[in-house]
Amino acid sequence: MGRYVIRRLLQMIxxxxxxxxxxxxxxxxxxxxxxxxxxxxxCDPATAAQLRRxxxxxxxxxxxxxxxxxxxxxxxxxxAFNGQPVIxxxxxxxxxxxxxxxxxxxxxxxxxxxxGVVTGLRRGRPVDTTVLLLTLVVISVPTFVTGLLIQLLxxxxxxxxxxxxxxxxxxxxxxxxGLVLASVSLAYVTRLTRTSIAENxxxxxxxxxxxxxxxxxxxxxRHLLRNSLIPVVxxxxxxxxxxxxxxxxxxxxxNIHGVGYQLYQGILRQNSQTVVGFxxxxxxxxxxxxxxxxxxxxxxxxxxxxx
Amino acid sequence: MRGAxxxxxxxxxxxVALTATACGGGGGGSSSGxxxxxxxxxxxxxxPQNPLEPANTNEVQGGKxxxxxxxxxxxxxxxxxxxxxxxxxxxxxxxxxxFNVTVKKGWTFSNGEKITAKSFVxxxxxxxxxxxxxxxxxxxxxxxxxxxxxPTTGQPSAKTMSGLKVTGPQTFTVRLSQKFSMWPDTLxxxxxxxxxxxxxxxxxxxxxxxIGDGPYTISSYTKGSQMKLRKWKNYPGPDKAKNGxxxxxxxxxxxxAYTDLTAGxxxxxxxxxxxxxxxxxxxxxxxxxxxxxxxxxxxxxxFYNKNWNGKNSAKLRTGLSMAINRAQITKTIFENTRTxxxxxTSPVLGTAGGYQHGLCGKACVYNPAEARKLIxxxxxxxxxxxxxxxxxxxxxHKEWVDATCNSINxxxxxxxxxxxxxxxxxxxxxxxxxxHKMSGPFRAGWQMDxxxxxxxxxxxxxxxxxxxxxxxxxxxxxxxxxxxxxETDRTKAxxxxxxxxGVVRDQMAAxxxxxxxxxxxxxxxxxNVELNPFSVPVYGDIKVx
Numbered sequence: 001m002g003r004y005v006i007r008r009l010l011q012m013i014x015x016x017x018x019x020x021x022x023x024x025x026x027x028x029x030x031x032x033x034x035x036x037x038x039x040x041x042x043c044d045p046a047t048a049a050q051l052r053r054x055x056x057x058x059x060x061x062x063x064x065x066x067x068x069x070x071x072x073x074x075x076x077x078x079x080a081f082n083g084q085p086v087i088x089x090x091x092x093x094x095x096x097x098x099x100x101x102x103x104x105x106x107x108x109x110x111x112x113x114x115x116g117v118v119t120g121l122r123r124g125r126p127v128d129t130t131v132l133l134l135t136l137v138v139i140s141v142p143t144f145v146t147g148l149l150i151q152l153l154x155x156x157x158x159x160x161x162x163x164x165x166x167x168x169x170x171x172x173x174x175x176x177x178g179l180v181l182a183s184v185s186l187a188y189v190t191r192l193t194r195t196s197i198a199e200n201x202x203x204x205x206x207x208x209x210x211x212x213x214x215x216x217x218x219x220x221x222r223h224l225l226r227n228s229l230i231p232v233v234x235x236x237x238x239x240x241x242x243x244x245x246x247x248x249x250x251x252x253x254x255n256i257h258g259v260g261y262q263l264y265q266g267i268l269r270q271n272s273q274t275v276v277g278f279x280x281x282x283x284x285x286x287x288x289x290x291x292x293x294x295x296x297x298x299x300x301x302x303x304x305x306x307x
Numbered sequence: 308m309r310g311a312x313x314x315x316x317x318x319x320x321x322x323v324a325l326t327a328t329a330c331g332g333g334g335g336g337s338s339s340g341x342x343x344x345x346x347x348x349x350x351x352x353x354x355p356q357n358p359l360e361p362a363n364t365n366e367v368q369g370g371k372x373x374x375x376x377x378x379x380x381x382x383x384x385x386x387x388x389x390x391x392x393x394x395x396x397x398x399x400x401x402x403x404x405x406f407n408v409t410v411k412k413g414w415t416f417s418n419g420e421k422i423t424a425k426s427f428v429x430x431x432x433x434x435x436x437x438x439x440x441x442x443x444x445x446x447x448x449x450x451x452x453x454x455x456x457x458p459t460t461g462q463p464s465a466k467t468m469s470g471l472k473v474t475g476p477q478t479f480t481v482r483l484s485q486k487f488s489m490w491p492d493t494l495x496x497x498x499x500x501x502x503x504x505x506x507x508x509x510x511x512x513x514x515x516x517x518i519g520d521g522p523y524t525i526s527s528y529t530k531g532s533q534m535k536l537r538k539w540k541n542y543p544g545p546d547k548a549k550n551g552x553x554x555x556x557x558x559x560x561x562x563x564a565y566t567d568l569t570a571g572x573x574x575x576x577x578x579x580x581x582x583x584x585x586x587x588x589x590x591x592x593x594x595x596x597x598x599x600x601x602x603x604x605x606x607x608x609x610f611y612n613k614n615w616n617g618k619n620s621a622k623l624r625t626g627l628s629m630a631i632n633r634a635q636i637t638k639t640i641f642e643n644t645r646t647x648x649x650x651x652t653s654p655v656l657g658t659a660g661g662y663q664h665g666l667c668g669k670a671c672v673y674n675p676a677e678a679r680k681l682i683x684x685x686x687x688x689x690x691x692x693x694x695x696x697x698x699x700x701x702x703x704h705k706e707w708v709d710a711t712c713n714s715i716n717x718x719x720x721x722x723x724x725x726x727x728x729x730x731x732x733x734x735x736x737x738x739x740x741x742x743h744k745m746s747g748p749f750r751a752g753w754q755m756d757x758x759x760x761x762x763x764x765x766x767x768x769x770x771x772x773x774x775x776x777x778x779x780x781x782x783x784x785x786x787x788x789x790x791x792x793x794e795t796d797r798t799k800a801x802x803x804x805x806x807x808x809g810v811v812r813d814q815m816a817a818x819x820x821x822x823x824x825x826x827x828x829x830x831x832x833x834x835n836v837e838l839n840p841f842s843v844p845v846y847g848d849i850k851v852x
Contacts, residue, residue, distance in 0.1 A: 043442075044444055044457075046457055047437065047445075049460070054440065081357065082358060083357070088530075092530075151566060152566070155566060156570045162567075162570070162572055163563065163566040164558070164564075164567045167529065167533055167556075167557070252563070255567075257532055261559045264559075269356060
């Protein structure tokens with residue numbers, strides 16, 4: 001197990017370097033970052049040249065990349081053009097997005113798996129058909145439509161929530177945005193669980209468990225569900241990464257000052273330091289989440305052994 | 308019915324979730340504290356692009372704050388856009404090149420430091436010095452010695468401009484490198500604000516909580532999320548704040564800000580999303596402003612390209628101008644938040660300031676027959692096909708560019724004559740323009756820096772001027788501008804600038820499209836909301852019920 005984890009961690013290094021290099025190159029192709037600073041007007045050439053020197057943008061790209069990576073390993077993600085260190089932006093944005101992601105994941109786990117179990121056990125019944133239809137609707141409607149609709153209904157028409165989240169973004173204000181963010185994944189979780197449960201229901205070990213006279217609850221939760229969760233766990237694990245990075249739409253709608261918002265603004269303002277910094281951290285999150293998922297397999301299914 | 312139990316449980320979870328949010332929502336309402344003179348206005352904001360230094364802020368979000376916490380030698384009247392003496396006792400000149408400035412006594416910064424001539428001179432030298440990376444440095448370019456502190460290439464050879472001399476505690480002199488009679492009127496721009504000594508001695512501390520001399524002080528500033536400004540009780544000026552303070556809240560999206568306004572959680576949104584313009588009047592019960600701002604949108608031409616700068620090209624350009632149905636486009640696409648342009652300035656200047664309705668004459672009036680004739684005489688569209696280049700990332704330019712092209716195509720009975728050419732990002736668009744890679748017309752917009760006719764003409768059409776993107780050049784225009792700048796009599800100077808504008812019209816250096824309005828919506832908690840000519844709300848005048 002230990003050796004496996006070390007091997008996986010070592011494998012992360014080339015992935016990490018490759019991913020950051022790609023991002024760095026892509027951001028460089030995006031255009032001249034200095035131009036973004038000058039608004040609608042042509043930049044004063046002298047000031048632009050001075051800024052370029054200061055940010056090291058006059059050097060060749062490979063040299064910029066090496067300097068940047070050198071700084072990253074020292075824990076320095078550079079300075080955004082508005083004078084704030086990128087690390088400060090991260091310190092402000094990541095806790096918010098992590099909270100949002102936690103809310104979303106909890107919704108996925110609780111509602112998604114519960115619905116999946118219910119429908120998986122009663123395949124073909126009205127409950128199953130209704131939920132299937134509902135998930136189909138949720139999957140096919142884009143997040144920004146659900147988001148704006150819920151915001152309008154709950155926030156403006158019925159006044160049960162505030163349409164925008166305050167800068168502190170405490171958990172209770174993130175429940176509705178979290179539900180919106182989770183909605184599509186939630187539908188997938190439901191469908192995955194349903195299929196998995198429906199398949200395993202006819203497995204030998206389930207029949208044995210029933211034949212042993214175990215209570216139905218125990219059969220479902222300990223035997224059936226535990227074995228059916230593997231694909232679901234894979235999905236949720238990879239979803240953590242995409243929820244954190246892909247929350248741009250939800251964060252804009254509900255005024256959440258998180259990672260998605262910082263990324264969006266960084267791209268709009270050609271702020272390469274912000275974009276590369278945030279994406280680098282997201283890459284790390286993705287890699288770690290993937291590792292955790294693989295380790296969870298062993299917990300769920302004792303037959304899986306890592307060496 | 309075990310399954311049903313599960314379903315009930317799930318439904319219960321949703322119910323609990325919604326109830327919990329309801330609690331959160333109720334608590335997070337508007338900042339309704341005390342009303343009246345101490346009431347706090349909450350307003351939408353965007354994260355300023357650059358650090359909040361006066362000479363480093365060139366966009367409206369940072370400009371909002373500077374407008375509240377700084378006052379300079381002059382201030383532009385929020386209604387008439389006229390430059391009025393504010394901290395200046397007097398600014399006098401005999402030759403339009405050497406100015407004597409006297410600063411009023413009795414003014415202080417909010418930390419108690421007295422404002423003297425030195426507060427201005429130091430601030431201006433800081434703003435102009437190349438190594439301070441101030442994007443507004445070119446505003447100081449008319450001051451003598453600017454080349455030494457801000458050379459076009461290489462390192463600066465001096466730290467201060469030789470044209471600025473402190474002559475007494477409250478007096479200083481300014482020598483310009485050229486005659487510029489209207490120069491004192493440029494001093495209302497935020498870049499010319501005075502700075503307290505703490506700005507230079509402890510820059511980081513100042514940046515985290517800027518100190519100025521305006522009617523508000525910053526009570527707290529969380530970068531990227533919100534700024535709380537409170538009325539400064541000892542503010543010595545006549546424009547004391549009529550409310551207790553302003554809370555500026557950063558919104559990720561102006562749609563969200565608008566939703567918050569309609570839900571009653573926000574008092575003021577100064578950027579109504581285009582998609583809501585149709586409903587805004589009914590949504591807000593008429594609490595909506597749509598007033599002219601100092602912004603004009605034009606189509607510029609690449610004069611470095613022979614196709615657009617031939618012997619008869621002026622006719623071609625004029626013909627294109629007449630082929631654009633401005634009235635229809637501003638009505639259908641912009642819901643009348645734009646006004647068809649009839650000159651190259653802006654109505655906010657007022658007639659005395661140089662705005663002249665109809666200066667463009669019939670060249671800006673939609674006339675298909677005449678347009679066809681002129682385009683034909685001008686040699687037709689080069690190659691039979693033209694593009695209008697624009698940036699697709701901001702400002703929903705696609706709609707109007709397509710409409711403009713449609714209008715031209717309809718006039719020419721050829722639906723392939725004109726097409727829009729989007730460029731992905733604004734930065735890329737700009738870099739193509741500055742590298743002179745345009746092969747056809749491109750969109751151009753101009754937001755004034757100060758309400759002077761000079762600012763609408765010289766930076767845009769003077770030979771090699773800073774924002775002359777199309778490389779337009781006319782000796783006649785340059786000569787008239789020089790004459791106007793040397794003219795000490797204001798009325799005569801304006802007349803000369805208008806003559807220069809006539810050259811722009813005859814050459815059709817750029818097609819004027821429409822004047823842009825500023826828009827804002829506000830809640831029923833506040834009244835007396837207005838936008839100044841820069842489309843920034845006049846926060847100090849807002850009254851809270």
